[in-house]
Structure formats: structure tokens, C-alpha cells
Amino acid sequence: MKRIFTVCTILFGLLSFGQEAGKAGELLKNEASKREMESSAIQKENSRNDNLGNSGFRNSNNQNNRNKRPTNPNYQWNNNYGYAEVFLRIPEQGSFSVELADQLISNNSGKYRFFDLPSGRIPISIYENGFLLYRTTLNVRNNSRLVLDFFTNEGLYLLDSYSLQNGYYGFNNWNDVWNNPYGNSGNSGIINYPNVMDNQSFREFMSRMKKDAWFDDKKIIFINQQGRHAMFTSEQISILVKDLSFDKNKIALAKSLFSKCVDKQKYFVVGDALDFESSRRDLMDFISKN
Template sequence: MKRISTVCAIFSGLLFFAQEAGKAGELLKNEASKREMESSKIERLNSQNNNSGNSGFRNPTNQNNQNKRHANTNYQWNQNYGYAEVFLRIPEQGHFSVELADQMIATHSGRYRFFDLPSGRIPISIYDNGFLVYRTTLNVRNNSRMVLDFFTNEGLYLLDSYPIQNDYYGFNNWNDVWNNPYANSGNNGNINYPNVMDHQTFQQFMSAMKKDAWFDDKKIAFINQQGRHAMFTSEQISILVKDLSFDKNKIALAKSLFSKCVDKQKYFIVGDALDFESSRRDLMDYISKN
């Protein structure tokens, strides 16, 4: 009984560590000034309304025009703003609201999901009880979903960015999109990532590649063609890289598939598929810059 209790205590500790603030993702710099953070949101908005400037998004406000209502027949049909999504989680208790581009969400669930965002550099502001506590700028890519975690004492962390394909969310449980970067998806090791082949499908893919492609250049072309419609795990990429004959082709493929990897925190596995230590260092250097 004592041994079972000890094992349970260790397991609980591992789960706690897996979700510990600041243990996953890239910390994004807080760009909010001390003065802004000491002013409530209402005071800040009142100050903005007294100025003639606007945010540069689709719905600019101007106090001089607020009382003028007239028909606007300058319609814009099928204007392409791009499409992107941003998912932000705030796991702590509090009255938080988040402003992103021209959207504002206030919820007690701790999950803030923004859809129909334009691509490009977009400011994000986080408020606690109406007071600005964090502001930074996100570099949002078209047809992508950016996933973030925010901790008051730690900051805003970019966990990962996934491509959006065929309007498919890419997960069965809303929590998985945040928990996966912590290696704590709770799905008992089953693949639950967007557009990733299961084990059987991947084996079929490998068999088809070896049947139709004998040389490295043909194999790389075959892999890249599949990569247009699928994502890979680190383990799958390692197998694909190891199957090539020449190390220069292996390092090239390892670099090109990094953006298609769903568990980048395990990409060190791919380094083991390279023949030379210099190639492994080259890959790690590439990863550190991307």
C-alpha cells in the first residue's frame, strides 16, 4: 500500500509539472507601459475617443462622426482579408477579457477563441477586472491557428501554430489543443493532431513510396507532395529521413519538414536519423532560429 501511494504521488507530481506555467512555448514580450497598466480600460477608451485617430482596422471610430447616421452605399463584396484563428487560454481564476484586432471576448471559461482574423501583425491586449495587464503584437499567418497560454506572473506564451486545412479543427477535445504542447494530452498516446496519419496509414504511405520512388530525389518529391495535405509527428519524420541514402538529402528533408511537425518539442528524435554530428548540430541550429 505504501508503494502504491508513493507511485501515485510521483505520478501526480509529474502531471503538475507538465502543466507548470512557463514550461512550454515561447514567451512573448509585454509591450504595455506602466502608465497604461495603471489606467482602467474605461479610462483608456475615453482617452482614445477624445482623439481623432483610429486603430486602423475595419471599424474605426471618430467622435466627430458618432452622431452622424447616414446610409453607406460603398459596399465591399468578397473582400479578402485573409483568414486566421487565435486560441488563448488563461487557466487562473479572475475576470479577464481579451481584445484582439477588432474583436473583444470576456468569458469565465478561461478559453478565448478568435476566428475570422486577418493575417499580419495584430495587437492583443489582456485585461484583468478592466485593467490592462499585458499587450503585445502577434504575427498571425494566413490559414493558421495560433495557440497561446497566459499566466499573470509569467506572461504570454506562444505554444504553437497549426495550419488550417478544409475547415477541420484538428482535435476531438477542446483541451487537447492546449495540452498537447505540454505532452499531457490525456489521450493515452493516440495521435490526436490535425491531419496526421495513424500508424497503419503511415505504413501504407512508406510502402507506396518505396514502391514508386527508388532514389532520394524521387522520395523527397513523394514526401513533399504528401506534405501538402498532411502533418507528421517527429517519429514519422525520423523514419522518412532515415530512409534516405545521403546525409545532405537527410538534413535538407529534416529542415523542410520541421514546419510540418506537430510535436516540435520532440524534434531531437529526427537528429538521431542523421549520420554525422555536424549534421545534427546544423539541424539544431536551424531549429533554434525557426
């Protein structure tokens, strides 16, 4: 009897702390009208495919248009319109399609990952079996990734926004992207970054610096040398900044190490290592522009 009670308690605890629709994130308002939701998106897809033959290639009528292309087309090489990503999860069984900007993804995996997106306000539409369920607008920032969950009975939730850092994703597996906002993963979000200093290595590094470098200028040189081969967490950078004597050196180091930080979303903790409020504002202004 005692064993049964223990098992029930554990199961109840798992259910209590499990993911739940509407438990995490910011609800994004559904902007789709009732009329739009009653019309099938299949019609839209058919209009896109009117010029496609059974083989998947364009039909003979449009094949002749190839000869009408300009001799010297105006190519756009390395067109820089910004880069952003959007990751959307639909944890329900069903046939869903997600349209974002000029990209459309349909699958049964429940994971929709959009890359190479421009920055700015981008409309997103979610369909089930060809019918529109939800439509809203995302505010996508350059060099950032939005993470969202969609529940048919609850709506679309923006879980978090992350800065993209040198192409590294910083999680053990793709599920961690969605699980972390619910607090269901033990992954700190930084252990997959290459060359990030572990706690033991960082303590050894600090001990050596205190032994070999007495003044701010020597400490900064010591830190920059290590920074050529290693990445730091925001907590580690806060400790390094706080160890300096003069605030002007602290703010300079805090700015220079921002590019070496693996968890920029927590960089606000570095501001606590600065002595003056004006310096903290200066750092926040710097972060907002980078």
C-alpha cells in the same frame, strides 16, 4: 500504512508533473504603464457604447445617419489581409477580458479564441474587472496559430506556434492545445487528422512499394498515388524520402509531400533523410516560404 505511502507517492508525482505558472513557454514582457493599469477599461467601454440605447440598437439621433450612406458603397469582397489565430487561456477564477486587434472577448470560461486575424504585429491587452493588467505585442504570422497562457502573478507566456493545415486542428479536445506544451497529454497531435496513415498501414504500404516499385521514378508515382487519398506524418515522409536512391529525387519528393504532412512543425526530421547539406538548406528554405 503501505497503502497510504503509495497513495501519497502517486499524489506527489501528479503534483510534480502538473502544469505550473512559468513552467512552459516564453514570457512576453508587460508593456502596460502603471498609469494605464490604474485607469479603468470601463471608461473605454462606455465611450464605445455612448451611442447605444437600452435596447442594444443605436439611438434615433444616429438612425438618421443611415440615410447619408452612399448609394453605391465601395464593398470589399474577399479582402485578403492574411489569416491567423490566437488561443489564450487564463486558468484563474475571475472576470477577465482580452482585446486583440479589433476583437474583444469577455467571459468566465478562461478560454479566449481569436480567429480571422491579420498577420503582423498585433497589440493584446488583458483586463480584470475592467482594469488593465497586461499589454504587449504579438508577432502573428500568416496561416499560423499562437497558443498562450496568462497568469496574473507571472505574466503572459507564448507556449508555441503551429501551422494551420487545411483547417484541421489535430487534437482530441480544445484543452490539448494548452496541455501539450506542458507534456501533460498523451495525444500526439495528429490522430484526429482524416486519412492519416497509421503505423500498420504505413508498413504495409512500404512493403508493397518495395515489391512493386524498384526504381525512384516508379516509387514516386506509387507514393503520389497514395498521397491522393492519405496524409502522412513527418516521420513517415522521412522514411519515404530516405528510401529513394538519388538526392535530387529525394529533395523533389520532400517538397511535394510537405502539403500532405499533418505535423509540419516537425518537418525538420525529413532533412535527415537527405544526403547533402545543400539539399537540407534547400528544403529549409522551401519550408520557410510555405
